[in-house]
Amino acid sequence: MTRLKAIAVKIIRELIRDVRTLALMMLAPLIVITLMYFIFDVNNEADIRIGIPHTTNETFIEGLPEDAEAVPYEVAPVMETLLDTDDLDAFVEISDEAVNITYKNEDPTRTTAVRQMVQSGLEAMKEEQLNSVMGALPEEAVLPSVDVEEDYLYGSQNSxxxxxxxxxxxxxxxxxxxxxxxxxxxxxxxxxxxxxxxxxxxxxxxxxxxxxxxxxxxxxxxxxxxxxxxxxxxxxxxxxxxxxxxxxxxxxxxxxxxxxxxxxxxxxxxxxxxxxxxxxxxxxxxxxxxxxxxxxxxxxxxxxxxxxxxxxxxxxxxxxxxxxxxxxxxxxxxxxxxxxxxxxxxxxxxxxxxxxxx
Known part of the structure; x- marks a missing residue:
C-alpha cells in the first residue's frame, strides 16, 4: 500500500509541476466541446435556395417547406454560372408537360433535401389540379401527366x-x-x-x-x-x-x-x-x-x-x-x-x- 501511495504521489507531483500538460488536459476538451456546441447547435436545418422562373405557379411555391427559399428570375439564366454565383441549390422549370430540375449537387445531402422539397411543391400542384378536374364532367376529368427531368451541375444522381x-x-x-x-x-x-x-x-x-x-x-x-x-x-x-x-x-x-x-x-x-x-x-x-x-x-x-x-x-x-x-x-x-x-x-x-x- 505504501508503494502504491508513493507511485501515485509521484505522478500527481509531476503533473502538478507540468503546467503545460495540465492546461492541455483541462482546457483542450473545453475548447473542442465549445466549438462543437456552436457548430452543431445552429446547423440542424439547412436553408435551401431554389431558383424558379418568375412565371412559376404560386401553388408550387406555397407547397414548398418553410426552410426552402424560392428565388424568382425573369430572364432564363445560364445554369453553369447561376447555381454558383447566386448560391442556389437547384433551379426548377415547370411547364404543362414536364418539370426540369437542375441540381448543383456539390453536396449530395442538400440535393436529396431539394428533391424532397420539390416533390412537396409538385404534390401541392397535383392536388390543386385534382380538385379542379373533380368539378368537371367524368369524361373530362383526366389529370395530365408530367415528366420530371433531372440534371446535375456537379456529379450525378449516384453521388x-x-x-x-x-x-x-x-x-x-x-x-x-x-x-x-x-x-x-x-x-x-x-x-x-x-x-x-x-x-x-x-x-x-x-x-x-x-x-x-x-x-x-x-x-x-x-x-x-x-x-x-x-x-x-x-x-x-x-x-x-x-x-x-x-x-x-x-x-x-x-x-x-x-x-x-x-x-x-x-x-x-x-x-x-x-x-x-x-x-x-x-x-x-x-x-x-x-x-x-x-x-x-x-x-x-x-x-x-x-x-x-x-x-x-x-x-x-x-x-x-x-x-x-x-x-x-x-x-x-x-x-x-x-x-x-x-x-x-x-x-x-x-x-x-x-x-x-x-
Missing part, C-alpha cells in the same frame, strides 16, 4: 456524401500525418541532443529549418503522391479537374503541416505533450475544412476557419476535384497556403534561438 468529403479527407490525412511525424521527429532531435550539437556549430538557424523542410518535404511529397494515385487508380475516385492541381494543393498543405509541426514541437518537452496538441491543432480543422456545412453558422465562429490551412486546402480541392475548376478559382487558396508556410518557417527560425547556446 454520395463521401464524394463531397473525399477531396477534404485527402488533405486531412496529408496534413495530420505530416504534422505529427515532423513534430515528433524534430522533438526527438532536440531531446537526444542532436539539434543542440548542430546549433553549437556555425550553421545558421535558417539553414537548419530549410534543411529540415527539404528533408521532410521530400517524403511528404512522396506520401502525397501515393495517397492521390491510390485514390484515383485503386479506389477509382473521379477527379473532374486537372490532377496536377491536386498534387500542388496537397504538396503545399503538406509543407504547411511540416512547418506548423516543427513550430509546435518547440513547445513540447515529450512526445506525449506533442500528441496533446492534436485536439487544439487537428480537431478544429475538421470542423472548418468543409466536411461539416457551416452555412448557418455565426460569422464570428466562421472567421476561426481562416487561421487553419486545411480550410483553404479543402476549398481548393473541392473546386478542382468536384467542380473541375483551375487556377483562376483556387489562386487565393494557394496564396494562403504559401503564406502559412512562410510565416511558420520564420517562426521556426525564431523559435530556435532559445536552443542556441553559442
Amino acid at each position: 454520395t456524401f463521401f464524394d463531397k468529403m473525399f477531396p477534404i479527407l485527402i488533405g486531412f490525412f496529408v496534413f495530420f500525418f505530416v504534422f505529427l511525424i515532423s513534430g515528433i521527429a524534430l522533438l526527438r532531435e532536440r531531446t537526444m541532443g542532436t539539434l543542440e550539437r548542430i546549433l553549437s556549430t556555425s550553421v545558421r538557424r535558417s539553414e537548419i529549418i530549410v534543411g529540415y523542410l527539404i528533408g521532410f518535404g521530400i517524403f511528404a511529397i512522396v506520401q502525397t503522391m501515393i495517397i492521390v494515385m491510390y485514390s484515383i487508380y485503386l479506389l477509382d475516385m473521379t477527379i473532374k479537374g486537372a490532377v496536377g492541381w491536386v498534387f500542388v494543393i496537397n504538396i503545399l498543405l503538406a509543407l504547411s503541416a511540416l512547418a506548423i509541426g516543427m513550430f509546435i514541437s518547440t513547445f513540447a518537452k515529450t512526445e506525449f505533450q506533442m500528441m496533446q496538441f492534436i485536439p487544439l491543432i487537428i480537431v478544429p480543422q475538421i470542423f472548418f475544412s468543409g466536411i461539416i456545412p457551416l452555412d448557418n453558422i455565426a460569422d464570428w465562429i466562421s472567421v476561426i476557419g481562416y487561421v487553419f490551412p486545411l480550410s483553404y486546402a479543402g476549398d481548393a480541392l473541392t473546386e478542382v476535384m468536384i467542380k473541375g475548376n483551375g487556377f483562376l478559382h483556387i489562386w487565393k487558396d494557394l496564396l494562403a497556403l504559401v503564406l502559412f508556410i512562410l510565416v511558420f518557417v520564420l517562426l521556426d527560425i525564431f523559435g530556435l534561438r532559445k536552443y542556441r547556446r553559442v
Whole structure:
C-alpha cells in the first residue's frame, strides 16, 4: 500500500509541476466541446435556395417547406454560372408537360433535401389540379401527366456524401500525418541532443529549418503522391479537374503541416505533450475544412476557419476535384497556403534561438 501511495504521489507531483500538460488536459476538451456546441447547435436545418422562373405557379411555391427559399428570375439564366454565383441549390422549370430540375449537387445531402422539397411543391400542384378536374364532367376529368427531368451541375444522381468529403479527407490525412511525424521527429532531435550539437556549430538557424523542410518535404511529397494515385487508380475516385492541381494543393498543405509541426514541437518537452496538441491543432480543422456545412453558422465562429490551412486546402480541392475548376478559382487558396508556410518557417527560425547556446 505504501508503494502504491508513493507511485501515485509521484505522478500527481509531476503533473502538478507540468503546467503545460495540465492546461492541455483541462482546457483542450473545453475548447473542442465549445466549438462543437456552436457548430452543431445552429446547423440542424439547412436553408435551401431554389431558383424558379418568375412565371412559376404560386401553388408550387406555397407547397414548398418553410426552410426552402424560392428565388424568382425573369430572364432564363445560364445554369453553369447561376447555381454558383447566386448560391442556389437547384433551379426548377415547370411547364404543362414536364418539370426540369437542375441540381448543383456539390453536396449530395442538400440535393436529396431539394428533391424532397420539390416533390412537396409538385404534390401541392397535383392536388390543386385534382380538385379542379373533380368539378368537371367524368369524361373530362383526366389529370395530365408530367415528366420530371433531372440534371446535375456537379456529379450525378449516384453521388454520395463521401464524394463531397473525399477531396477534404485527402488533405486531412496529408496534413495530420505530416504534422505529427515532423513534430515528433524534430522533438526527438532536440531531446537526444542532436539539434543542440548542430546549433553549437556555425550553421545558421535558417539553414537548419530549410534543411529540415527539404528533408521532410521530400517524403511528404512522396506520401502525397501515393495517397492521390491510390485514390484515383485503386479506389477509382473521379477527379473532374486537372490532377496536377491536386498534387500542388496537397504538396503545399503538406509543407504547411511540416512547418506548423516543427513550430509546435518547440513547445513540447515529450512526445506525449506533442500528441496533446492534436485536439487544439487537428480537431478544429475538421470542423472548418468543409466536411461539416457551416452555412448557418455565426460569422464570428466562421472567421476561426481562416487561421487553419486545411480550410483553404479543402476549398481548393473541392473546386478542382468536384467542380473541375483551375487556377483562376483556387489562386487565393494557394496564396494562403504559401503564406502559412512562410510565416511558420520564420517562426521556426525564431523559435530556435532559445536552443542556441553559442
